[in-house]
Amino acid sequence: MIRVVKGDRDTCLSFIEELKTRVGETEKSVEETVSDILKKVKSGGDEAVKAYSRKFDGWTPETLELSRTEMKELSKDCDPSFLESLRRAAANIREFHARQKQQSRIDPMGNGVITGQRVRGLHRVGVYVPGGTAGYPSSVLMNVIPAQVAEVGEIIMVTPPGRTGKPDPNILAAALVAGVDRVFLMGGAQAVAALAYGTESVPKVDKIVGPGNIFVATAKKQLYGVVDIDMIAGPSEILIVADDSANPEYLAADLMSQAEHDRLASAILITNSEQLAAETVKALYRQVETLSRKEIIEASLDRFGAVIVCESMEQAVEFANDLAPEHLEVCCQDPFEYLGRLDNAGSVFLGHYSPEPLGDYFAGANHVLPTGGTARFFSPLSVDDFIKKSSFIYYPKEELLKAADDIIRLAETEELTAHANSIRVRKEL
Numbered sequence: 001m002i003r004v005v006k007g008d009r010d011t012c013l014s015f016i017e018e019l020k021t022r023v024g025e026t027e028k029s030v031e032e033t034v035s036d037i038l039k040k041v042k043s044g045g046d047e048a049v050k051a052y053s054r055k056f057d058g059w060t061p062e063t064l065e066l067s068r069t070e071m072k073e074l075s076k077d078c079d080p081s082f083l084e085s086l087r088r089a090a091a092n093i094r095e096f097h098a099r100q101k102q103q104s105r106i107d108p109m110g111n112g113v114i115t116g117q118r119v120r121g122l123h124r125v126g127v128y129v130p131g132g133t134a135g136y137p138s139s140v141l142m143n144v145i146p147a148q149v150a151e152v153g154e155i156i157m158v159t160p161p162g163r164t165g166k167p168d169p170n171i172l173a174a175a176l177v178a179g180v181d182r183v184f185l186m187g188g189a190q191a192v193a194a195l196a197y198g199t200e201s202v203p204k205v206d207k208i209v210g211p212g213n214i215f216v217a218t219a220k221k222q223l224y225g226v227v228d229i230d231m232i233a234g235p236s237e238i239l240i241v242a243d244d245s246a247n248p249e250y251l252a253a254d255l256m257s258q259a260e261h262d263r264l265a266s267a268i269l270i271t272n273s274e275q276l277a278a279e280t281v282k283a284l285y286r287q288v289e290t291l292s293r294k295e296i297i298e299a300s301l302d303r304f305g306a307v308i309v310c311e312s313m314e315q316a317v318e319f320a321n322d323l324a325p326e327h328l329e330v331c332c333q334d335p336f337e338y339l340g341r342l343d344n345a346g347s348v349f350l351g352h353y354s355p356e357p358l359g360d361y362f363a364g365a366n367h368v369l370p371t372g373g374t375a376r377f378f379s380p381l382s383v384d385d386f387i388k389k390s391s392f393i394y395y396p397k398e399e400l401l402k403a404a405d406d407i408i409r410l411a412e413t414e415e416l417t418a419h420a421n422s423i424r425v426r427k428e429l
């Protein structure tokens with residue numbers, strides 16, 4: 001079910017290239033489907049979204065929006081202990097993100113000159129909460145809390161009804177706990193298109209954030225420019241870098257924790273220990289039998305899973321930076337030794353007792369993370385995604401006059417005489 005590759009640096013690198021090509025090929029075949037959906041929603045509005053909901057989710061909505069009363073009614077039987085856990089997780093997420101908040105700045109320069117920067121929340125954002133093959137109440141918190149910390153004007157949440165063809169009560173409960181402004185029951189590329197273009201019932205948003213499957217991620221990519229987006233947060237990925245201090249049972253469990261998200265999810269172990277690699281594979285075969293999403297896990301590991309036995313931990317670090325995974329576990333004797341050299345990862349999990357699901361649900365750091373190698377340049381979802389800034393400048397007359405000759409010279413060098421004139425009229429009149 002999972003390939004094991006052992007070799008020198010070149011052998012490992014060429015295998016890694018092959019893995020990356022596989023991901024790229026899958027994405028290409030989705031591009032056209034998504035582009036078609038976007039066009040149809042742009043011209044067909046609500047009716048097109050409803051037609052796709054019927055087709056992909058087996059859901060025949062009368063209206064796309066859920067009222068607050070409907071949300072309360074649909075979620076009234078949620079397990080109270082689940083809600084308690086959700087509230088504790090929300091508190092950790094809020095605390096983590098509150099520390100990210102940037103303040104507006106006024107910088108008096110002491111001579112009457114004042115410069116500064118005004119920071120404020122975006123006017124209206126759309127948050128995508130996945131729900132096709134599993135419900136993600138945790139993603140409601142991860143999307144909405146940083147938006148609230150940033151003081152976004154209006155938060156519009158979209159989520160598909162999922163396998164049952166009914167709204168997921170736990171997602172709705174999470175939306176009520178988080179305090180989302182409006183909820184629309186729709187998913188996939190059609191939901192992203194509705195948020196980007198606006199429809200009869202869905203308001204057009206300034207930015208779309210949140211994770212989703214390949215259709216959601218591709219739609220966000222294609223709509224960038226019509227609307228702002230946070231990043232490409234597609235099918236989940238885990239890369240584990242481990243030395244012989246690691247426990248193979250833990251490694252197998254952690255690899256499958258991400259493989260279970262999606263047939264397109266990827267799970268890779270890189271180690272310098274042949275014995276650890278062999279024991280992890282054995283543990284994978286044993287543990288998978290006990291898991292409910294066995295079929296998805298096996299499909300994901302078949303195509304996008306790998307165990308790479310390299311020559312040294314130095315190589316493991318090099319390969320990790322090359323792969324730029326969404327999640328990177330460092331299951332080593334001294335994980336902090338590696339932290340400063342691991343430059344390309346959405347989120348890094350250090351040591352034997354910081355498994356990836358700790359970050360998915362509870363530690364407070366965001367679980368909406370870049371995938372597909374885009375951790376080379378994208379960052380985790382944060383409060384920064386929900387703000388915009390403007391700078392401001394105030395000069396009193398005497399300070400402008402002191403600066404006038406410099407400005408005029410710079411403007412004339414660029415042959416922009418109207419710029420120079422704007423300064424000169426103040427100097428001369």
Ligand SMILES: NC(=O)c1ccc[n+]([C@@H]2O[C@H](COP(=O)([O-])OP(=O)(O)OC[C@H]3O[C@@H](n4cnc5c(N)ncnc54)[C@H](O)[C@@H]3O)[C@@H](O)[C@H]2O)c1
Binds near residue numbers: 056136190212262
């Ligand atoms: N990177 C991250 O931060 C992060 C976080 C959480 C989840 N995830 C990922 O989110 C994804 C959740 O996926 P999901 O499928 O359960 O839910 P989803 O909500 O992302 O996608 C479901 C939607 O996909 C669309 N769809 C399904 N099959 C289609 C087809 N053949 N053609 C066109 N559209 C189609 C449907 O419209 C459906 O509503 C997983 O890939 C998971 O790994 C990523």
Ligand SMILES: N[C@H](CO)Cc1c[nH]c[nH+]1
Binds near residue numbers: 236
């Ligand atoms: N691992 C996912 C991000 O790739 C986030 C998540 C939500 N629930 C469980 N896991």
Ligand SMILES: [Zn+2]
Binds near residue numbers: 257258261357360
């Ligand atoms: Zn997860």
